[in-house]
Amino acid sequence: MVMRDNGDIVTDTEDSDTDDMPPLEDVPEEEYLAPDALTLVARRALSLQTKGVEEVQREKIFHTRCYIKDKVCSVIIDGGSCTNVASATMVEKLRLPMVKHPRPYKLQWLNDSGEIRVNKQVLVAFRISKYEDEVLCDVVPMQAGHLLLGRPWQFDRRVKHDGFTNKYSFVLNQRSITLVPLTPQQVYEDQVRLQK
Template sequence: MTTKEQQRENIFHTRCNVEGKVYFLITNGGSCTNVASTFMFERLDLKTMKHPNPYKLQWLNDGNELNVTKQVLIPFSIGKYKDDVLCDVVPMHASHILLYRPS
């Protein structure tokens, strides 16, 4: 396995700034969508929008299905880099933001 292939499998943890507050962000090549925690968007009072294609999400830890029906646009920065990312909203505790990394 090459170094480039190994890096694709790594999970990248960092902190980001969202509206002046620090939150945890994970970039994961194994994810297929961008996700934001309900905790973060509620705390920041960000506006959500209806998900254009609602879906069910199966959590591995408790076996329950979750209906994903909302999205939120999150303005974030890491150092000098600034961006907005559209995320599905789910109750997760692993991180505040989980971003997929295209291969």
């Protein structure tokens, strides 16, 4: 199957009966269809409800805001990222001191400018509500946000992610901390600001 830009779906074998599925057996209708089966299907379709507030988080990446040097910055927590990342633009604007990366490497997935050589790191002190921390980040020209907390941060803090609510919880200095994501509207506002 191929999905085109306009949303049409095209297959090579649309009208073909040569699928890899086995043929259906001839079974009398009364053996597999209850007399009121259609009514049950109709009732089920009519009882569907809209998504609840919690379900909105199902496909969402975790976004929040933090303070770095008393400036509001956007944060993404991503369990799929094998490194913590700081935006090169943020590092420059806030004049955060960078150091040479002990093991430089190349990246390609954070923006559309091709392959990037990652050869600088920065120690970022940030605050989210009452939670204050420092994290060592690789410096890259990232457009998605200012700070990306990946697997190293999650591992070091023994973070637990509740996939249903999209909340992150951990204990730091004998204090329980739960990070709550922004609403989709707040994320959209942050993304608009980042584009400027």
